[in-house]
Amino acid sequence: MAEERLQKFLAGAGIASRRKAEALISAGRVRVNQRTVTELGTKVDPGRDLVTVDGALVSQPEQRSYYLLYKPSGCVTTASDPQGRPTAMEYLRGVPGRPFPVGRLDYDAEGALLLTDDGELANRLAHPRYGHQRVYLVKVKGDPPAEALERMKAGVRLEDGPARALEVAVHEHADRNVWIRVVVGEGRFHLVKRLCEAVGLQVQRLFRPEFGGIGVGGLRPGRFRRLEPEEVRALRQRVGLESGTPARGPSVRELPKAARRHGHGPPAAPGAAPPPAEPDADEVGPRARGASRAGPRAAAPGPGGRASRPSRPSRPGRAGTRRR
The missing domain is CATH 3.30.2350.10 (Pseudouridine synthase)
Structure with a gap:
């Protein structure tokens, strides 16, 4: 088997994207045949060399995994977050393989997020030189x-x-x-x-x-699906990993719409406690503005998880008059 760069091997094994694999190597967390390697140009033979990351043996997966997640607003696209915020990976808890996010999607952004353990595909979709x-x-x-x-x-x-x-x-x-x-x-x-x-x-x-011509139509925020074989083939064709003309993605008129927002914050991941309530970014008007001014008493949750406003005592002679 031909030799390949260590960071490419790690990405292909689904350990991390190629850029993050380079960071693992530079940090001294990767060993080749029991020897710590920190040089990014190091080459390995996947069929002969033993590669470990943090002591765990790395091997090429027998079958790749490809998922499309409708990432909700209010979570980060990293495996873990030092601030304790929800992560996109939590929504794929329990799936086979070791998929990781391709690129990033901002904390307060939502929509299509591809997750895979196909390191070469992830690299070509994320790197600007491939024109994606x-x-x-x-x-x-x-x-x-x-x-x-x-x-x-x-x-x-x-x-x-x-x-x-x-x-x-x-x-x-x-x-x-x-x-x-x-x-x-x-x-x-x-x-x-x-x-x-x-x-x-x-x-x-x-x-x-x-993302890559594959839309999130039919998915709700926090839900995901496995890509069909023809969708994977089209992705690989789009970045030159397979020959052929990729299938056409959704046209401008066919682009799915953002899901309607209900409640506050992102949906809870399977098996995870729901995050604390936050004001809806789309909610405007007197009620939203009043809730932010009313103080702790007005934030008590009412039916359906919405903040209930404390009733004001009536004043003589003001019955039926709306206060402005």
Whole structure:
């Protein structure tokens, strides 16, 4: 069997993405034939060398696993979080294999998240040089001026360098807000939100309807499904790992819509306690604003998990008059 770079071998074995595998090597957590290796260019023979990470033997999986999760808002796309926030991995608890998230999706963003133990596919989908495009639907406050959308396509300068959207267009009008469709070619941290803010748009909700041409239609937040063989084949064709023309992804009109929000915070993962209640990002108006001003007594949960407001004593001569 041909030799390959150690980080590629670890990613292919489903230990972590290639970038995180490099971090494991640099940290001295990887051993090859009982010898600690920290050099990223090290090559191994999968059929002959014994590789361990933190003392556990690494071997190539007999069968790859591929899942699509509708990541809810309010969780992070890491295996663990030092702040104790919910993680996307908790929703896949108990599935076979060792799938890990491909790329990232912001804590307060929602939508399509691919998880797999196919390290080479994950690397090609995440790395900008392979040209994989990411589609987002962004709910912005008010009606965005055409000049702002054009500036996003022309390019703006962010604190970590210039950036631009490949495509920007109005997708759908909502009450007092507008959904715009933004296509980018890289997964830089908070890129879509920062592009919008750079041109004066206020982001209210960020939704990724599909990833790699595979949409989250039919899934509710916190739910996942295993990819069909033809979907896996199309993904690998899309990034050049298999020959052939990939199947067409959803068109602009076919893009799934973000799920309606019910209750507060992300849905609880299987076997996990529900997270503490948080205000709904889409809830506006006097009730939401009043709840934040009312203090601890107003936050007591009422029926259905909603905060109930304490009743005010009536005043003589003011019956039936609404206080403004």
